[in-house]
Structure formats: structure tokens, C-alpha cells
Amino acid sequence: MKSINKILTVFLILLLPISFLLSLSIGPYSKVSIYQVIFFILGKNLPSTYIDILKYRLIRSLAALILGIGLSSSGLTLQYTLKNPLADPYLLGISSGAIFGVTIAMFFGYYSFYQLYIIALLSALLSLGFILLISTIFKSSSTTIIIAGISLSYLLNGITTIYMIRLGPKIPSILFWLFGSVAFTTLNTLEKSSILVIISLFFMFYYWKAINTLMLGEDVAKSLGVKVSYIRIVSVLFSSISTAALVAMAGPVGFIGLAAPWMARLIIGSNFGKALLMSLLTGSLLAIFSDILARLVIYPSEAPLTAITSIFGAPVLIYLTLKYKGRL
Amino acid sequence: MKSINKILTVFLILLLPISFLLSLSIGPYSKVSIYQVIFFILGKNLPSTYIDILKYRLIRSLAALILGIGLSSSGLTLQYTLKNPLADPYLLGISSGAIFGVTIAMFFGYYSFYQLYIIALLSALLSLGFILLISTIFKSSSTTIIIAGISLSYLLNGITTIYMIRLGPKIPSILFWLFGSVAFTTLNTLEKSSILVIISLFFMFYYWKAINTLMLGEDVAKSLGVKVSYIRIVSVLFSSISTAALVAMAGPVGFIGLAAPWMARLIIGSNFGKALLMSLLTGSLLAIFSDILARLVIYPSEAPLTAITSIFGAPVLIYLTLKYKGRL
Amino acid sequence: MQSIIVKDVSFSIKDKEIIKDISFELEEGEILAILGPNGVGKTTLLKIIAGLIKPTKGEVLIYKNPPEKSRKYLSYLPANANIDQYANVEDILLAMLYGKDRKFIVGNDDIKKIKNWYFKLLEKNYLKTSFNNLSSGEQRLVLLSGCFAREPKIILLDEPTAFLDITNQAKILRFIKEMALKMNITVIFTMHEIYYANIANKVLLMKNGKIKSYGKPSDVLKKDIIDDVYKIDVLEIPYDNKKIFFPSVF
Amino acid sequence: MQSIIVKDVSFSIKDKEIIKDISFELEEGEILAILGPNGVGKTTLLKIIAGLIKPTKGEVLIYKNPPEKSRKYLSYLPANANIDQYANVEDILLAMLYGKDRKFIVGNDDIKKIKNWYFKLLEKNYLKTSFNNLSSGEQRLVLLSGCFAREPKIILLDEPTAFLDITNQAKILRFIKEMALKMNITVIFTMHEIYYANIANKVLLMKNGKIKSYGKPSDVLKKDIIDDVYKIDVLEIPYDNKKIFFPSVF
Amino acid sequence: SLYNEMQKEINNLNSTILNLNNKTQITYNEKLSELANKIGSLENSINNFNSSVNTQILSLQQQINSLETQSQFPVTLIDATNTSVTITSYPERIVSLDPATTEILLSINATNQLVGVDNDSFYYLPPQYENELWKLYNEGKIINIGSTYSEPNIELILSAKPDLVIGTYQWSFSAVAQELKNYGIPTVLLPSYNSLSDLYNAIIMAGRSTGNIKNAVNLVESMSANISYFRYLINNISPQNVSYLLWINPTYVAGGNTFQNDMFILSGNNNVFSNISGWPIISPEELLQANPSIIIIDSNGGLINETTLISWLQSSIGNAYQNISAIKYNRVYTINGYYSDYLDEPGPMVIYGIKLLMMITHPSLFNLTTVPNNISPNTFPLNK
Numbered sequence A, B: 001m002k003s004i005n006k007i008l009t010v011f012l013i014l015l016l017p018i019s020f021l022l023s024l025s026i027g028p029y030s031k032v033s034i035y036q037v038i039f040f041i042l043g044k045n046l047p048s049t050y051i052d053i054l055k056y057r058l059i060r061s062l063a064a065l066i067l068g069i070g071l072s073s074s075g076l077t078l079q080y081t082l083k084n085p086l087a088d089p090y091l092l093g094i095s096s097g098a099i100f101g102v103t104i105a106m107f108f109g110y111y112s113f114y115q116l117y118i119i120a121l122l123s124a125l126l127s128l129g130f131i132l133l134i135s136t137i138f139k140s141s142s143t144t145i146i147i148a149g150i151s152l153s154y155l156l157n158g159i160t161t162i163y164m165i166r167l168g169p170k171i172p173s174i175l176f177w178l179f180g181s182v183a184f185t186t187l188n189t190l191e192k193s194s195i196l197v198i199i200s201l202f203f204m205f206y207y208w209k210a211i212n213t214l215m216l217g218e219d220v221a222k223s224l225g226v227k228v229s230y231i232r233i234v235s236v237l238f239s240s241i242s243t244a245a246l247v248a249m250a251g252p253v254g255f256i257g258l259a260a261p262w263m264a265r266l267i268i269g270s271n272f273g274k275a276l277l278m279s280l281l282t283g284s285l286l287a288i289f290s291d292i293l294a295r296l297v298i299y300p301s302e303a304p305l306t307a308i309t310s311i312f313g314a315p316v317l318i319y320l321t322l323k324y325k326g327r328l
Numbered sequence C, D: 001m002q003s004i005i006v007k008d009v010s011f012s013i014k015d016k017e018i019i020k021d022i023s024f025e026l027e028e029g030e031i032l033a034i035l036g037p038n039g040v041g042k043t044t045l046l047k048i049i050a051g052l053i054k055p056t057k058g059e060v061l062i063y064k065n066p067p068e069k070s071r072k073y074l075s076y077l078p079a080n081a082n083i084d085q086y087a088n089v090e091d092i093l094l095a096m097l098y099g100k101d102r103k104f105i106v107g108n109d110d111i112k113k114i115k116n117w118y119f120k121l122l123e124k125n126y127l128k129t130s131f132n133n134l135s136s137g138e139q140r141l142v143l144l145s146g147c148f149a150r151e152p153k154i155i156l157l158d159e160p161t162a163f164l165d166i167t168n169q170a171k172i173l174r175f176i177k178e179m180a181l182k183m184n185i186t187v188i189f190t191m192h193e194i195y196y197a198n199i200a201n202k203v204l205l206m207k208n209g210k211i212k213s214y215g216k217p218s219d220v221l222k223k224d225i226i227d228d229v230y231k232i233d234v235l236e237i238p239y240d241n242k243k244i245f246f247p248s249v250f
Numbered sequence E: 001s002l003y004n005e006m007q008k009e010i011n012n013l014n015s016t017i018l019n020l021n022n023k024t025q026i027t028y029n030e031k032l033s034e035l036a037n038k039i040g041s042l043e044n045s046i047n048n049f050n051s052s053v054n055t056q057i058l059s060l061q062q063q064i065n066s067l068e069t070q071s072q073f074p075v076t077l078i079d080a081t082n083t084s085v086t087i088t089s090y091p092e093r094i095v096s097l098d099p100a101t102t103e104i105l106l107s108i109n110a111t112n113q114l115v116g117v118d119n120d121s122f123y124y125l126p127p128q129y130e131n132e133l134w135k136l137y138n139e140g141k142i143i144n145i146g147s148t149y150s151e152p153n154i155e156l157i158l159s160a161k162p163d164l165v166i167g168t169y170q171w172s173f174s175a176v177a178q179e180l181k182n183y184g185i186p187t188v189l190l191p192s193y194n195s196l197s198d199l200y201n202a203i204i205m206a207g208r209s210t211g212n213i214k215n216a217v218n219l220v221e222s223m224s225a226n227i228s229y230f231r232y233l234i235n236n237i238s239p240q241n242v243s244y245l246l247w248i249n250p251t252y253v254a255g256g257n258t259f260q261n262d263m264f265i266l267s268g269n270n271n272v273f274s275n276i277s278g279w280p281i282i283s284p285e286e287l288l289q290a291n292p293s294i295i296i297i298d299s300n301g302g303l304i305n306e307t308t309l310i311s312w313l314q315s316s317i318g319n320a321y322q323n324i325s326a327i328k329y330n331r332v333y334t335i336n337g338y339y340s341d342y343l344d345e346p347g348p349m350v351i352y353g354i355k356l357l358m359m360i361t362h363p364s365l366f367n368l369t370t371v372p373n374n375i376s377p378n379t380f381p382l383n384k
């Protein structure tokens, strides 16, 4: 790692708590600002409403954090194991599965947020099941998995669209499931999703060295004792579980899972372990800052998070791509 | 080509006029059916309403045909030149550009269909301009072009979303631009778009041998006298012009540009020329049959074309993928 | 002690028999050279021994275990590696230590080990360079150093001397010999340079997917056998009580 | 008539000088062998002559034109080709005819041509097989047959004998010689087998990116020069009024 | 100021309407005198043939009526997309593209001219209209041309052989217009309603193009009379801070630049989210900051209610939600039944919507002492 990159890394690490502090300080309820946050940290007594708001912002910031971490690590893992720089966590139809489930559930009259959370999670895992079936039964190559996944994803989206039309004017309730946001995450869904994300993350780190060998090509990786098909399935499995948990919690927030891994790889290079660590940083920063912006850009309305991650993340990514051109 | 593939090819070729005939014969207005089509062909007099319906179905079928041809050839060309099986015509932000332009135009009060057609076309070409800039000025590799394109696409989508929200949920007015359809294609827009698609197609065939050499790797291709960067730019240029024309005409109809090229490659193998010819067949069949289904599945409403191409195309693609696994 | 046993191994793809009824046994520390014309099945045999493909018949035992269970003790150099082209050399070498390195972290001792072997084989420091910026020979040397750094008990090398200059060819061959002798490592390599097979303890000469001749170099490397296998009238130049075989090119 | 002129060619990347001040001239129908240790710049030089990279200094003229304008008359075999692995052999060979084949269509004569050359080099018919299902040697032979099928005036071959068995090595070298003589084709190849350089009219021996020695094989291929370039005490075995050079491996 | 603008707008409109009336009157008079001649000669023949006088007169009266309307055609008007549309003769076969348009057409009595309406008109209109449509549909007088939410089905429109197609301007509709133009079918796109004046314009335009201008004018007049009355009612009251929630979690509210915003103003209230246009998504924190004193929830057919709201708020901002005045003072109302259509569907029924809002937000004006939290036609009758 060149020294410029070391400085950049340190800078990004320092940025994380700052972003968190900002995320706690900024919001439409203007009575709670940076001063109250500082008072709170200093242990001063605050009115209970203020504390409630801080709590809300905390949950939201944590949701953004876990979202950033989960999506970018999943995206990175898939990019490595499927050997395609276009792989993102939603590529294999995980979010399509979730939205499909939610739409069908709404069609049959289920609207409780928590029910929908569970349905989204289960239906996302169902699509994952299909992909795993294809991968294991047909002993598929990366390209086969990709094509099967993307086809599944289109198929489910297609059916969803048809049902959405039949839902007619109740479309607004589905729009959330098209855009994604952390504004509606509750402690309950945050907890459940975080656990799944962290378990998945644990396995990604647990297997990082095995995943890392995939850069040597399948033959060499196998000869080193890596069970390539197994690792591929494990990677797909855990990145998808993590993704499913996040889609259920915050809808299909886009771009993070694609852009944050690239940013990480561009900054840090091809070692999977290092890139995975770096992607946690790029992912969470992208998510937290985007969430802060989402509260501000069309104030007092909430902007869809995907729109902000894209508007804010795309220029960063293009800049990094041109700067570190040699790495691609 | 094995004999089974020859039979398949002949079958597909025969299917095309049949699909066209079906497309003229099938529709919600059941009084105009295959008999009327035959009467019409035989020169019999028909009530003027029948002739109007036939005319409408004819324009629509031609639109589906040109859509299928244009999207699949563009997708294939990009898959070859960007060396990524996930490349589709919209990857580089062409459709995002069009939708962006249309949304902004609507925001400022332009509503005439023809105005919007022109705006969509121009703004799609503008995004293309950005990609070409990146490709030429920065002498970019395929991956750089892909990342720049996909970032641009997310960026534009992001801004579009924000404006869309400010337009309010007059959802129907935007749905066309989210789903796409050939139901509103008029002779006027069909003509203009067809010309652009055919010109682009001409250039793809004109350069097919050069594009074909890319399978040998850049070095060998160059040594054969192929100007690799030039060919890459030309490919991006013409596939995008074709895509822009089609997005302006029919909105961002999805999946065809991804699935039809894959189907073609799976059936016919890696020769670009052959695959290009085959993709015209798979693309137009997918589009025409999907359009027929779109009229029927949620009668009396029209189903969005993308939904149908996906629901109808995905199983075909998955089947082909597993059947010709060795080719991937 | 027998380190590798190959028993009646055959392999076919879609009715096409690629190798047939191959059997041999190697003692610990022995070197085997597999020779034969192009397309005869050398790489296929090596992959079967490495456990990368399953034989359609017969079995391979490495220290009495199937190859899948022995990969910790095994290094394999493919003829054409399919390496991620943007990866840098250090990352590649570290990845090649898999199973022999520290778990979960990159230990300083691991870095030391790969650097040690790297500099035994290469002079210039390309550790932070992208793999695809190296010359063909340098790339082979990097992968060879990765194979050695694993400190295996079995080394399987598919054309280790391809792309290497004569100095490096000699260096590699001497390393092989030395490691076999001193560290009791069993080595199998394939090669087209017949003379170099003399460093091996045993030579396996293949013809049409089968064993044509198997034994000590001096027994196998004979003009009539070679002429038969390679369908050629080979030039035989005695040198230093061994024989150099050359095709006639003039 | 001079077919290739290389004038004061240097090439550097980011201040790193890779080759420096290389000049030579070749007559039509001459064969040049470029020798030198790994990483000395042989491939780089070949790529510059093929016009794949631009020299930072100096120029290359092929029949008085820059290489970019001469590609119709040129075949280039890279050491490591980056071929689309699922492409079949026939498609690859047809693609390699680019610029010499019928425009826009695949002519029967084109197919005939590639088949003709294919079967001169290979025995078994793998035309409909995926390239990555071939053995390393077969892959090289396929690409070589593609180079010859272009019927070029200049052939640039980066390690044409790598992965080939001795029979095929001899076959290729004889083809090269024959084409140079009969069809006045100019050939440049790189190689690590010093003895084979004797088929060339001229040998260019490189050291540290520069020309160490240039001239007839008998003038260049001498023990002292080789020892100096390869930093080795090479074994010199006289044979048939030429010399075989071997590193000592025992 | 919005109020004043509105006033101006209405005055403008009223004068246009007057102009129109005058013009109509003139042609009317001309035609009448022509007809009077005819009637005179007819009277002779009545004397001559002293039979079935009454029936003759009746049919003649009908002829007079139809001549009267036909005399208005051809009509050329500039529609909401700035397109000039000419309707050559009195349209007898009209297709409506969306529920809002259908509602207008029904309320200006163009019912017998309808031959096709979109699918959603059958489901999202107040009950009396829905029943009417279903009756026509079952009698085979109108066809269903498919849902506007995906795409109007051009082929079905063509098959209905319409001589006029009317919709509300939305882009896919401008595509429809373009398409139908090629088949010689005039298509009028009414302004979509961001305000009441848009609605008046739309009604008048619908009246002109369908030959029901009189009914349209009457409708607008009665609506503006109602509005004037409302305006009089709210003259001296202090506006309430209201928020209208269309969905909870994610929570969509009616912002500014919506017809609901107008309804709030006209019912003597103040939309707390009027500073963002459209129907934005808001976070719980936002609701706390905006602090509405009245919250009105669209139940979406019984799917959500106050409990949904509170559990959503509590799960995110804890007990802080109790500081929202509407909740603190128990002024959260859920709209049920066809009352939702009054508030959600921009059409002539908004008058009822405004009245409903007034009754909820200012019950004292109607001498009401209590307002139930569940607002439905059963629990909270509108008349009185």
C-alpha cells in the first residue's frame, strides 16, 4: 500500500465517527442539533422528547451503517466469486424475490410492516434457494449462475409488475419497496437484520482466504485445497442472506452494493481480505452520508435513499475509476 | 453447427412470419382475427374499423420487430466489445439519459408526445456523448467504460427520481417511461426510429469481422490490423444510437437486450457474425411474442412489455443456459 | 515409504478416451518426469493426481489418502494459469500459501516466507507490480516460487521450464533435485526437453494416452523408444554418459 | 529489399527503461532470432515491431511504412494469447484471417485456407472444439496455423516452440525456414532454445534491454558471449558444425 | 394570496362562462327563429291533420334540443397539452380514459354518449357513479378499455369506434392522443387538477367538447356557489394546522400543489406540508416537527387507522409522538367508506370533500359537539 493510500484509509476511518455524529445532529426536528448531541454525550439531562428523537436518529444511523456494511460486503463477495465487476447484491434476484413476496402479500391484504418484513425476508430466501439449486444440481459455472440469477430476477419483477398494476392506486405503498429508505427501520427490524448481516459478515471473513484464492483461477485454487464450488455456494449464500435481511429492513437501496466494493478495490487493490475491510468503510460512509443528504435535499420530504447514493456516489466512483485506471 | 442447431435455426426462421401473422390476428378486439387478416390479404373489403385495427396491429408488430432487432443486436455488440456477459443496451446509461430528459421536460411543461420523443432521443445521445468522452479521452479499458456508464446511469436515475417525486405521484404519466411499450408507437416515430436502428445495424454488420476479432484478445486483434479502441467506440456508438432511438419510441423495454443475445450465443456459438444474425431472430421473436401476450394476459388492460418479455423470456433463457452449459 | 500410488487410472470425456490404464508408484523423495507428445494426456494425468479431475476408472492415493485430502501437502503449477490480471504479485503469492499460512490474518512470517522464495527465483522486486506487467518467464518464476513457498510434500509441475531462459531452467531443475533429496519431497513434472528428464529418478513416457515405457531415465530414454513415441528420427548426441535428443531441424 | 528497419528504438514505462537503442535491418526473406534472458525485453521489442506499442524513441519501418499500416502483411503470435475460452477452433482461425479474408462474408476459400493450414500442423480434427479443451501444445499449434494461414510477408513469433513437443518444434522450425526461403517471408522469433537459433540468418542477443551481440548465428552463438548474457557457465557441445548450449543441471 | 388568486380565477372563469352563454344565446336565437318558422307551418298541418298532436310536438321538441346542441359544432379548442382539437360534430360515442374524467362526464350528464370507460372508473368512483357505470356495462352500452394504470388499450378504444376520446393530461395520454389522431379520432386532454380552478376549467372543457356546455356551466356555478358559501362560513374562524396521510409506513402526505391542499384552504385550514409539492414521503421526525393539530388518515379501505399511525410513531420516536398536538388532543380522524373517494378523486365531488373536511375540522360551524374518530358515511352523515 502506497503512503497516499494509507493517509486516505486513516482519513476514511476518522470520517466514520464524524459521519455518525452528523447523522445524529441533522434532521427535520431542528430542536435537536449538534449541541443537544454534545450535551447528551456529556451526560446532561435532556427533555425526553429530545432523547426519543436522538434514539430515532441513532436507530436510523445504525440502520444506514449496517446497510452500508452489509450491501458492500455482499457486493464485493459476489464480484469476487462470480468474477464479474458488474455483480451486485441484487444481481441474483434477491431483492426481486423480496419485492415479489411483498407485492403478493399486499395483493392478499397483508399490510402490517412487520408481517411484510418477514414476508420479504422469506421470499428473498426462496429466490436464493432457487439459485443454490441451480448452482449445486447443475454444478454451474459463474456465468451460468449469473444468467440464472438475472433471469429469475427479471421473471419475478415481471410478475410483480403485473400484480402491481392490479393493485392499482395502492401503488404508493409499494413505491417504498421500489426505492428503499432507512427512515422506517425500527429497533425490531434493525435488530433482526443486523444479526443476519453480522452472521453473514462473520462467514465472509471466516472464508476470506478461500475466496481470495479464486483470483488464482479455479484450477490453482482447487489444488490449494479450496473447494471452489463449495466456496462459491457459501459466498452466494451469505451475501444473499445479508442482502435479504437488508432488503426486508430498508427496501432495495441501490448502488451501494455495486459502487462501494469498486471504491474499495480501487483504493486498496485486489487482496480480498483488505478489500473486504475497506468495503465496510466505503459502504458505511456512502450509506450514512447519503442518508443524511436524503433528509435534506427535498426537505421536508424524505428523498429515496437510492437516488441519493447514486447522485452522491457516482461522481466519487467515476473519479476513483479514472484516477486508478491501471487497476481495472 | 450441429444438425440439431440447423433444425432449430430453420424452425426459428419459419416462426418469424408465423409470429407476425399471429400478431396481426390476435388482440382484444376479437372480431378482427386470422380470417379478417386473410380476407384483407386476399383483397376483400372490410369495414373501416377492421382496417383501422389491422393498421394499428401492423404498426405495433413492426415496432415490436424493430425493437427486438435493435435491442438484441445492440446488446450482443456490447457484450462482445465490453467483454461482459452482463452488458445490455441500457448498461451505459442510454435509457437513463432518455428518461432523465423526459422527466425534466415534463417538469418544465412539455407534454406533446412527439416533443418528448425528440427530447428522449437527444438526451439519450447526450449520455452517449459522455461515455464516448470517457472512452476516448481517457483511453479507457472495457471495465472503465462499464463503470463510468453504470455510474452515469445511476446518477441520472437518481436525479430523475428526485424530479419524479416533485412531479407528484401522477404515476401513470411516468409508468410508460418505467416500463415501456409498443402500444403507442405511431407511424411517425416508428419510421424515425427504424431508420436509426437500421443504420446502426448496417454498421454492426459492416464491422462484424473487426468486432469478431476481439475474441482473440486485444493484442492479437490489434496485430491483425483492427483498431481496437476505434472499434470499441464505434460499437458503443452504434449500439447506443440504436438503443436511444428505441427508448424514445417505446420506452425502456427490458430483458430483450440481455436475453436475446445470450439465447443467440447459446444456440449458435461464439462467431460474432452468426450470433448477430441469430440475435435478430431471437430478439424479434421474443419481442413479437411478448407483445402478443401483453395484449392478452391482463385483458382488458395492456400489460407492460418488459414484464412479459421477462416472464416469457426468462424460462427460455434458463432452459438454454442449462442445456448449452458447456458454452458458458 | 510410498508417497504417490496411481492405480489403473483411465479418463474419458464423452466416450473419448484421453488416458488409459495408467499405474505407477513413487517413493517419498522421488522425482518422476512425464514425457510424451502434445495432446497425449500428460496434463490430464497431472490434474488427476492433483485431484482436480476425477478419473473415470482407477484411483490415486497420496500418502494413502485420496488427493482431495492431501492438498495441504501439495503444490500444483498449471501450464496455463488463469490468474486475475490486475492482482499484484505479493497478493498472488500470499493467496498461494492458502492452507499453509496463518488462518484469517496475514502473518509477518507468511510474508517473509513468500519473499524468501521470491528472491531465490527472481532478482528484481516486482512484488507490488501487477502480474500481467511481468514477462512470460517472470510470471512462471513467480508461480514457481509460490509453489515452493508452500513447503509441500508433493510438487506437481506442468511444464515448469516453459518460457524460462536456460539459466532459470537450470535453476529450477536444481531446486527440484535439491528439494527432493534434502526434504524428501516427491516431484512430478511434465516436459518437452527430453534431456532434462535425466534429473528424475523415473521417467514415464506416454503414447496415445497409455504408458509406453516406465523406468529409470537410462532405460526409457532410448532412441528407438523415442522414435516410436514421437514418430521422428531423433538425433542422439551422447554427452557426459547421458544422451541429448534433438529433432533434426536442418 | 529491406523488409524491416528498426531504428534507435527505446521504450520505457514510468521512467523504467525496458529496451534501449535497438537498431537492425532485415532483408526480405531473412529470419531473425531474438535471444536473451527472461525479462530482457524480447516480447516488448516484438510488440513494438508489430506496432502494438509505440516506442518512446526511435521508429520501426516495415516495407518503409510504420507498422500500423502494414498489418495486412503481418502475423503475430503472442506468448500468452488471451483468447475467449469458449470460442471454438474454427471461429478462432477464421477470426485470425481478418484483413486477408473476404469482406463481410465467410468465404468457402477462407474455410479451405484455414483447414489446409490446420491440418498441416495438427493431425486430429478439433475445429469444432472449444479452444480451452485443447492441450497447451495443441493450442499453440492452432494459433501458429492461424498465423501461417494469413499468408503474411512478415511473421513475428513470440516463443513459437513453447509447449510444443520435439516433433512439433522441428516441424514449426522447418516451416519457418521453408516459408522464408520459398516465399520470401521475413520472420522474427524469440526463443530460449539457443541451438534452434541456428536456423535463423541473424541472431540478436539482448542484455539489459540493449543489444549485446547481433550477427550471423555462428558469430553470436559463442560460449563467452552466452556466458556473459546469461550469467552462467554454459555447456558447449559441438554437433554437426554447430554448437548445442546447455546449462549444467547435474 | 392564493385565496385572492383563486377569486380572480373564478371571476375570470365566470366571465368566460358568461361570454360563452352569450354566444350560445345568439346562435340559439338564430336557430330558434328558423325553427319558429318551421313550427308555424307545422301548426298549420296540425290544424289540417288533427291527429296525434302531442306526440308530434314532443318529437319536435327533442329535435330542437339536439339541433341546439349540434349548432355548437364544430368545436375547436386548445386542450391542456396546448394542442388544438377540432370536434366536427356532436359526439355520440365518447371514450373516457380515467376515473376523474368519467366522473366529470357523468356529472355533466354525458352518460348516454359514453361508449367506453377505463377499468379503474369501475372501482374508484363514489358509489352512485360506480353503480351507473356497472349498469351501463351490464347492458352492453359501454365497454371497459382497460386500466389506465398500465396503458389504455388502444385497440379496444379503436374498436369502440369513438368520435371523441377524453382524458386527463398525463404523458402516456399524450401518447394516446398522438396515436388516435392517426385514426382521425379527436382526443381532448383536460387539465389535471392541482387546484379548483383547474377543475373548473376541466369541467367547462368537457362540457364544450361533449356538447353539454349548459350542464357544465350549471355544475361549475353550483360548485362555486357552494364554495362561496363555504368561504362565508370560514370567514371568521382561525385556520387549523392539518395533515392528510394517504398511507402510513412509508408515510405519504398531501403536500402543496395538490387539489387536497386547495380543499384544506377552502375548508378553512392550513396544510402543514404545503411547502413541498406533490405527495411526499415523510419521516416520523418530520411529523413531530410539523406538529399538526389535526391529522386525517385515508383508511385505504380499512387497511390503516389511528392505531397504525401510533404504532408506527412509537416504534420509531418512542413517546415523543405524544407531543404531536393532534394526538395529544385526540384529533386524529380516519376516513372510511366512499368518503375516501371524496378526498382522493379530484372531481365534482370535491365539494362534498370540502364540506366533510370543514365538519371535521370546524364542527362548531355545523353545531356539532363531537366528531367521531372513525369518519364514515354511517358514523358521520354529511347532510346537515
Ligand SMILES: Nc1ncnc2c1ncn2[C@@H]1O[C@H](COP(=O)(O)OP(=O)(O)OP(=O)(O)O)[C@@H](O)[C@H]1O
Residues within 6 Å of the ligand: C133, C134, C135, C136, C137, C138, C163, C165, D013, D018, D036, D037, D038, D039, D040, D041, D042, D043, D044, D045, D079
Ligand atoms: N506495463 C509494464 N509495466 C511495468 N513493467 C513492464 C511492463 N511491461 C513489461 N514490463 C517489464 O519489462 C521487462 C521486459 O518484459 P518482456 O516481456 O519484454 O521480457 P521478455 O524478454 O519477453 O522476457 P521473457 O523471456 O520472460 O518472455 C520485464 O522486466 C517486465 O517486468
Ligand SMILES: Nc1ncnc2c1ncn2[C@@H]1O[C@H](COP(=O)(O)OP(=O)(O)OP(=O)(O)O)[C@@H](O)[C@H]1O
Residues within 6 Å of the ligand: C013, C018, C036, C037, C038, C039, C040, C041, C042, C043, C044, C045, C079, D133, D134, D135, D136, D137, D138, D163, D165
Ligand atoms: N474437456 C475436454 N474435452 C475434450 N477433449 C479434451 C478435454 N480436455 C482435454 N482434452 C483432450 O485430451 C487430450 C489430452 O490433453 P492434455 O492437455 O492432457 O495433453 P498434454 O499431454 O498435456 O499435451 P501438451 O503437451 O500439449 O500439453 C488432448 O487431445 C485434448 O484435446
Ligand SMILES: [Mg+2]
Residues within 6 Å of the ligand: C042, C043, C044, C079, C158, D135, D136, D137
Ligand atoms: Mg499439457
Ligand SMILES: [Mg+2]
Residues within 6 Å of the ligand: C135, C136, C137, D042, D043, D044, D079, D158
Ligand atoms: Mg517474452
